[in-house]
Amino acid sequence: MYAIVDCNSFYCGCERLFRPDISKKPVVVLSNNDGCIISRTDEAKLLGIDMAVPYYQNKELIEKNKVSVFSSNYNLYGDLSARIMATLSQVAGKENVEVYSVDEAFIDLHQVPEKDLQKMAERLKETVEMWTGIMVSVGVAPTKVLSKVANHFSKKNKVSTAGIMVLDTPEKIHSVLQATGIESIWGIGRRYALKLHAVFGLENAAELSRMPPEWARKNLGGIVGVRLLAELNGQSCIYLKNPLEKKKRIATTRMFGRPVSDIKEIREAVATYITRAAEKLRRQRSAATIIEVFVMTNAYVNTEYEYNPASYYRSRQLPQPSASTPELIHHAVQLAEELHRPSTRYLKAGVLLSGIVPDNSIQANLFLPPVPAQKQLMEAIDNINFSMRNDMIKYASAGLHKHWKMRQELRSPRYTTRWEELPFTR
């Protein structure tokens, strides 16, 4: 059996933690650049504020109803996420926990006797809520997909389920599948939901589960669909992921706070992003062989998102894998210069690192000199930046003023990760 523990309106929950005055009020959190609404409390959902819609389109509704609005504060959310995951590990055993996202974890419950599943789910929920103050919902079922279905059901029916749904009999599974719309199944996105409804007339998860595997292979993305159907039918085939696995692509991409044309500013932005990406790379003890850079102009034609990455995109294969910030900056800035067209208004830029290998297996290139000193230098800088604060030591090419930086006008204090921003209490 698997459990999924999922935080309720996670980002909003983090904001409320230090603001008891808004604990019962509607709250929303915005994406980077204060662009879209990416987290809503139940009170905000009731007002008709939808997920992922642009902030400006809801501004009137928000102001009229005195909704509290926050820019995203990733320092705060990241720190609380780490505490939640540590709590789950302590209750369920570290080896049984898969951190699935910033606010969710799967837990392998094979060692828990069937009769104790409900009690275990309660313990997980109560401990996280008591130790961190963040509310969670728990779904338990024989497969990961069914545990997500159970979790979704418990969130939709908070009162009758008390935030916990254990699917331990065929009858319970069937009735919850019947109550789950096709579009709410983990693995069915917008495209498939439309198609399943329009072409095949499927409405709920129970109906989907009765389709034959060959049909899924043909109409639901091949083997992916076959697995999804098997999981819905209680046959587990998506297992806990190995926590030691490393990322295969590392990206840092951002909207600018305003349109940018100046090559100087584009260079600064790309140098800043690649510095971040290189830190992520070294943190997982990897090196990269492929570096990609893109810049983007306005991607919206009226309200349609429309962009052609090929025209703004360049990539380069490095002569040997690298994790050295100055070296990566050098290549990234060159690529950005090749891309840049004068008097073009760019709104976004990004860098991606791939071709990732372990940093201890870097193949020496016969034609290039070795760079052991680089590695020590990077380690020293990371130690200072990770332990004190980001950007304690920075690269001149990343710029000092960063006029292009994203807007974050409504960010709350970083209560738990900055001495200067600790909350006060009397």
Add this chain to the structure above:
DNA sequence: TCTGGGGTCCTAGGACCC
């Protein structure tokens, strides 16, 4: 005027090799 960011997996098709 204002529209996020960072990932995953799978498949098809072309290039290339013997």
Add this chain to the structure above:
DNA sequence: TCTGGGGTCCTAGGACCC
């Protein structure tokens, strides 16, 4: 006129997730 077959690797694109 007739023009192999099988394997591997890479890339682009399509779907999905939170």
